[in-house]
Amino acid sequence: MFRIASSRLSARASSSSSSSAASLLLSLKAKPSPISPSPLAATSFRSYGNGLELDKSMANPDVVHMINYAVNQARTEKSVGSYGMGLLVLNHCLTTELTEGKDPINENSKGIALLASSTLEYERGKCDLALEKLQSIHELTNAYLGVRVAAFEAEAGLYLELGQDDKASAIADKCVELVEELKTGDDDSKALILRAKALKGLIELVNGSIESAVPFFDKSLRLSDGTAALSYGEFQYLRQNYSMAKEVYSSVLQGAADIKKYGNPYLGACNMNLEGLMMGALSAIGQLETYQGNYANAEKALTQALKLAEETYGEKHLKVGVVLTSIALMYRRRAMEERTSSLLVQEGLYRKVIDILKVPETESEGSAPPPAVERSDIAAIARGGYAEVLCVQENRKSEGEKVKKLAESIWKNRRLTLDEALLDLQSSKISIIDPRISRIL
Template sequence: MIHAAVKLSKSVISMSRTSLVAATSSQPLRFLHDGTNSPSSNPVAVQMINYALSHARSQKSDESYAQGMLILEQCLSTQSSESAGQFAQNSIGTVLLAMSNLLYERGSFEEAIEKLHRVQGLTRSSLGVRVAATEALVGLYLQLGQVVLADKCLDFLHKDDLRSNGGSKESLIARAKAVKGLVELVTGNLESAESFFHGVQDIEAWNGTAVLSYGEFLHATQQFSLAKELYQNIIEGVPKNEDFSDMNTLAICNMASDEVLLAATFALGQLESHMGNFRAAEEILTKALTKTEEYFGSSHPKVGVVLTCIALMYRNKARQERSSSLLIQEGLYRRAIEFLKAPPLESKGAETKLDRGDILALARGGYAEVLCVQQNRKTEGEKMKTWAEAVWSNRRMSLTDVLDISEPSSKVPVIDVRISRVL
C-alpha cells in the first residue's frame, strides 16, 4: 500500500510540474493573489492538494486516506523552508491545512491540531492562512471541551501584525472576531458575544463560518426571523468544496464549507421546531440526517448528534400537541447514545473530559425522562438522569431548561453540529 502511494504521489508531482511548464510556455504565469502585491501560494502545491483530497475521499477508506496523506507529505517536502518569505510560507501553510483536514476527517484530532499550530507559527504567511488555522483550532478545541485553549488561540487578534496585513484584511478581521464570538456563545456570554459579531453582515468576502455563528447568536437570543434568513442564505450561497487557491476563503476541519452547509441545515431544522413548525422541522432535520450519514458514514458520532436533536423535536412536538411519541423518542435516543459512544453509567463521567459531553448528557437526560414515566424502568431512568446532570456543563442553561422549552419565555438551546456543543 505504501509503495503504491509513494508511486502515486511521484506521478502527481510529475503531472503538476508538466502542467506548470505548459502554462508558462503558453502564457505568462499568473500567480494567485491574496489582495496584496505578493503571490499567495504555489499553484503546483494547490493542484497536488486538490488531487490528494479527492483521492483520499474517493473511497473514504483507511488506504485511500493514507495515500492522500502521503501525497501531501511529498508535496510538503518539496516546499521551501519555513523561514522563507510570504509566498513560501503560504505554500507550506496550505499543505499543512490540507493535512489537518484529512487527519480531522479520520478522527486524529491531536495530529490535526499539531499541524494547525505549525500554521500559526508561520508568521510571514498571509492573514487568510492564519485565520483559517485559528478557526479550525478553535473548532477542534471546542469540540474536545477545551474552551480555555480555544480562547487562547485568538491571542493573535491583539497583535500589531494583524493590523498591517493588506488586501481583504477587514473581512478577515471580522471573521476572526466571529470565531471569538463563537467561544463566547459556548461559555454562555451572550452580551459579550454580540460585540464580536459587529460587522459580520458587512463582510465583502462572504464567509459561511462567520455568518453561521452570528445566526446561532440571533437564534439563541430568539431573533428567529433574522436567524432564519441567515441560515437560508448559507444554504443557498455557501461554496460546496474547499478552495485552496484563495487565501481569504480558506476554511478547514469542522469549519470547512461542507460542514458549515450541514450545520446551517441542521440549525434551520432546530429553528423551525422552536417556532412550532414541526412538519418543516421534521423534513429539514431528516435532510440533515441524510447529509450527515452520506458525509461521515451511517454510524459516525455526528449522526448521534442529529438523532438527539430529532428526538428533542419529537418531544417538544408531543408536549405542545399533548400527544405521545415515547416509542419514537426512545428508539432515537438509544441509537444516538450508541453512535456517541457513551461510557457506562457506572463511569464517573463528570470527572472525565468527554468528547461531545454536552450532547451525551442531553441524549441520556432525554432518554431518562422517557424511562422515568414507565414504572418498571423508573430506577434505570433515575440513574441515567443522575449521570446526565453530573456531566452537563453548559453555563447558560441547566439540563432541565433544555429539556423544557415549551414556554414562550424559555431560553432556547442551539446545538452547533460543527463542534457538537449546546449553545
C-alpha cells in the same frame, strides 16, 4: 432540577403553528429553498475578496489538484486505509518543491495543504495531530493572511470541541492580535478582522454569556457568510431575533454553494471546514424551525444536515451523533405539542447517539467524581432524553432514574439546566446545538 413528566409528551399543537408552516412552505415554493445544499445561482460577490477563499492564482494548481484528490480518496471509503492514502498524498505534497521556500505562492500552497491534512487527521479522530498541522501554519509569514486566520480558527474550534475553553480563548486572542497588527484597510483585511472577532464572540456564547458576545459581532455579518456569519446567526437566534437568524443562515448556505461552484480552496479546516459550515447552517435552520413549530421544514433541514454528515464523515462519526441529537429533540418537541407518541423513534435515535459518542452506561459510585466524557453537552442531552423515554414507561422507570442521574452528573453547561436544553416547553430560555464544535449554546 431534572423533571420527567409524561404529560409534556402530549401538548396540543396550536393552529398558529400550522398557519406559520403553511406560509413558509408557500414562500419556499416561490423562491429557491434556503435549506438546500445543492448548487445555487452565483451571487455577485467573490468570496476570496472577504477572506473565505484563496483564489487559484494564489497557489500552485498542482497542489490544489493533489489536495482535492487526497480528500476525495480519504472520504470515498472512510476507512483507515483510505484516510492513510489521502494523508500520504498530502505528505508527499508537503515535501516537494511545490511547497518549499518563502515565495508567497509556495507558502500559500503549503498552508492549504496543511489545512487539508489537519482536516483528515481530525476526521479520523487524531485531534492531536490535527493541532500540530494547524500550529505549523503560523510560521508561514509570507502566506496570505486568510490562511493563518483559518488555522487559528480551526485550532480554537478543536479546543472548544474538546472542552478546553481557556486554550480556545487564548488562540482567539492571538488571532485578533495578528489581524489587528497586519491590517491594511482593504476589504480582505476588514473581513478577516470581523472573522477573528466573531471567533471571540462564539467563545463568549459557549461560556454562556450572550451579552458579553455583543461587542464581537459586527452588524455587517448579516450580509456575509462563512463561519463568522454562522456564529452571528446563532447569536441572533439566542437573542430571539429569529427572522434575522434565518436570513443569516440562508446567506451562509448560499455563500457555501457559491464557493463550491467557483472551486477555489476554502480557507477552513477540521470542524470549521466547508462541509462543517454547510452542516451547521442546515442544522441551525432545522433547530430554528423546530422551535417555531414548523416541523415539516425542521425535518427537511435536519435530514439534509444528517445526509451531508454521513456522506462526508461516515455513519459512525461523532458529527452524525450530534445531528441525530437535534433530530431526536425535534421529535420530542413535536410529540409534546401534537399529543402524539414517538417514543420508539426517540429511543432509537438517543441509543444511536449514545453508541456513537460512547457515553458511559452507569454513573460513578459513591462520592467518586462523574466520569470524564468527551463532548459532554451532547452526551448529557442524549442520556437525558433517553431517560425521559424510559421514565414514562412504568416497567422501565427505575432504569430511567439511573440514566437520569448519569445525565445530570455529566452536564456542564453554564447558562442552561439540562431540562432547558431538552427544549422544555415551559422554559423561557432557548438553546442551540452547534454541530461544528459539538456544544450547546
